[in-house]
Amino acid sequence: MTFIGSKTETALLEYAKAYLGMGPVSEERSNVKTLQLVPFDSGRKCMGIVVQLENGAARLYVKGASEIMLRKCSSIIRDPTRDSSSAPLTIDDKEAVKDLIENYASRSLRTIGIIYRDFERWPPRNAKRAEGDQNEVIFEDIFNNMTFVGMVGIQDPLREGVPGAVKRCRRAGVVVRMVTGDNKLTAQAIARECGILDREGLIMEGPEFRNLSKFQQNEIIPRLRVLARSSPEDKRILVRRLKDMGETVAVTGDGTNDAPALKLADVGFSMGITGTEVAKEASAIILMDDNFTSIVKALKWGRAVNDAVKRFLQFQLTVNVTAIVLTFVTAVSSSDEGSVLTAVQLLWVNLIMDTLAALALATDPPQDGCLDRKPERRGASIISITMWKMIIGQAIYQLAVTFILYYAAGSTGIATNNDQRNTLVFNTFVWMQIFNQWNNRRLDNHFNIFEGLLQNWYFIIINFAVSGAQVLIIFVGGTPFSISPTKPPQTGPQWACAIVLGVISIIIGAAIRLIPDELISRCIPEFLKKKRDIPGLAVSDEERFNDYPEALANVRDELAFVRKLKGGRLNNLKFAVQHPRNFIKTRSPFHSRSNSMRAPQTPTGEDSFSVPSPAPTGNDLDP
Structure with a gap:
């Protein structure tokens, strides 16, 4: 049997049951008459309840942030092990409790202060009443002159894998910030334990951050890693500042108070188990296991989907550029205005380029290597400089090969007639596209194009199917595909020439990756570059x-x-x-x-x- 609900509440109930002799919760509640209930408020960092005592008096119990509870107290229980008699709270007592709070907080313990106050009657004579209910008292009016009972330290151990997930996020260029209502020292200890707070990181409290001007906040935010004793408004302000600075912001939360920040963020992650319905409605993604490591999985899958679109687009543009230029030039230069690639051949190339290539390139599962690169800036073009470099480089290579074969095949003795030449150009063009698919499996400048290949059997099967279909087209395609009528349509050297030139596409791709992207960027004219607004000038x-x-x-x-x-x-x-x-x-x-x-x-x-x-x-x- 276990308690279900808030982790803080269940921890207190388990402690009371194990060490204080508390009976069943339902019996404890039925034995006490509740006069007023004060729900938890993130602004005052506490919650309370007023119950009726046996002598007809009333007692207000409050629990909340320890340092805030201590400031509201004027007395303290002498010795809880003997009786409940109290004495004035001295400066030495305050210093002793503060030292204990710091000691607990430095060990990543969340400290909860427990205080109370007795009243002769309820409602008190001079207390301000709430509008609409004269029996309900305004909590702030009686939240003073309290008696300090004690303090508990609650440790919420990190989930397994959280430090590793934070490390992978940092490797991927994602800055992880912790916004919490805990004590500053507690938040600092937890942040160091999970790797969020580093040497250059900054930790602040919510009121301190809230009272800064907008420009001061913008100067601090790049180094800010932990925001302690924060309110939901502080979280929303932080999200707004980050978005104004041009950052892509993802927010996690589980409470109703997190809804404004979840809604304002670019991507909101709510907790599927402990999250409230308001938080789930305000978020874009629900984590069904409430685990931070699932965010890393979502990041990998998001980049995998984006990469799938880019891989197909890169391959398609390469084929289109080569096919259009080759068809146009050969049609214009020939005496009969006939292109080297016929309509049926272009239809087969189009089938490779669209349907089969999309299925092959879009089914790659996310790899750990996608976390090794920095995220793209907001508003970045879908075609990056690395992609343009590969598109243009492969198009130049393929055009050079096909033009040489078309115009010099007869003089070099590779083909004896025009039919064999045209078939050789078509065969070589298709094999270059087949092997160029392997280049397009990577969008960065790394050379391992075989990473995760065995996890994508669609890619392997489609490549074997296309290769086999191309061989059948050359041997039995005949008239429909305008294949050379000679027997055989392609000789051994011609087959070797087509396949070797196709394999060289992979070598050309490795050579293109050696060209620095910065060099290509400097060669682009300024008027072609997308102008970006100066960050920090946007006003909501x-x-x-x-x-x-x-x-x-x-x-x-x-x-x-x-x-x-x-x-x-x-x-x-x-x-x-x-x-x-x-x-x-x-x-x-x-x-x-x-x-x-x-x-x-x-x-x-x-x-x-x-x-x-x-x-x-x-x-x-x-x-």
């Missing part, structure tokens, strides 16, 4: 008027109200809105009731209605 609507002088705040609010009224409901109202001066005139005894009740005509001819005023009174006529 909620902060547009934050820098206004205080004297203009009222004017700003009035103008905003008038603007909203003018552009919204006012234009759609069916009744006439009168100026106050005209309204006074209509209520004057010198104006007849029939005038005030007459429905004026709108410019469109439709009737609009004004509300008839009541009979004038002496107060109405008072100037």
Whole structure:
């Protein structure tokens, strides 16, 4: 049997059951009359309950952040092992408790302070009452002069694999930041344990971060790793600042208070087990196992899908560039205006290029190597410089080979007639595409194009199927594919020439990867490069008027109200809105009731209605 619910609550209940002799929770609750319940609030970092004692008095129990609870106390229990008598809380007592808080927090323990206060009657005589319920007291009004009972330290051990997942995230260029409501020392110890906080990292508390100006926050955020004692608003502000700086932001959360940050982020991850329904609705992805390592898996799969699209696009553009230029040049240069590649041959190439290549290149599972590169910047082109380098390099190689075979095959003795030459060009062109698929399995400048090959049997089967189909087309394609009628259509040297030139595509791809991307980038003219906005100058609507002088705040609010009224409901109202001066005139005894009740005509001819005023009174006529 175990408790189900919040980890903090269940830990306290298990401790009370094991060491304090607590009975079943249902019996404990039934034996006490609850007078008022104070739910947990992330702003005050505590929760409380008021219960009725046997003598008719009332007692307020509160638990929450230890240092905050200590500041609300004026007395402390002398010796809990003997009785519940209390004594004034001295400076030495405060220092002893603070030292204990720091000692627990430095060992990554979350400290919870337990305090109480007795009242002769409920509700107290001088306490402020809540609107709508006179028996409910405003918590802040009685949350003082408390008695310190004790403090517990709760350790939430890291899940297995979290430090490794954080390390892989950092390797992938993802900066992991921890935003928590825990004590600063507790958050620091946990962050060091899981690898989030490094030597150059900065740790701050929520109120300190919240009170900084926008420009100061932008200067601190690149080094900020831990935000302790934070509120949901601090988390939302941090997400807003990161997005304004041009970063792609992913947020994890499980509580209702995390919903604003989850909704504002580019990608929101909510917890499927402990997460609330509000958090799940506000997020984009739900982690069914509540494990941080699943975020790394999502990162790998996201990059795998993006890479699949890019691989196919890179291969398709290479084939298109080569086929279009080859077809156009050979058709223009020939006497009969006939292309070296016929319509049926281009149809077969198109089948390789679209259907089969997409299936082969898009079915690669995510590899650990995809985490070795930095993430792409926001708004980056889908075709990177590395891709353009491979597309142009392979197209140049394939065009050079096909043009040499087309124009020099007869003079070099490779082909004896035009039919054999055209068949050789077609055969070589297809084999270059087959082997170029292997180059397109990698989009970076690494040379291992066989990584994860055995995990993608679709790629292997499709390559064998296309190779076998090409051999059959050459031998039995005949008239439909415009294959040479000679027997055999291609000799041994011609077959060797086509296959070897196709294999050389892999060598050419390795040579292209040796060319630095920076060199290619410097060769691109400035007017072709995409201009980026200067980060940090974007101003959100909620902060547009934050820098206004205080004297203009009222004017700003009035103008905003008038603007909203003018552009919204006012234009759609069916009744006439009168100026106050005209309204006074209509209520004057010198104006007849029939005038005030007459429905004026709108410019469109439709009737609009004004509300008839009541009979004038002496107060109405008072100037």
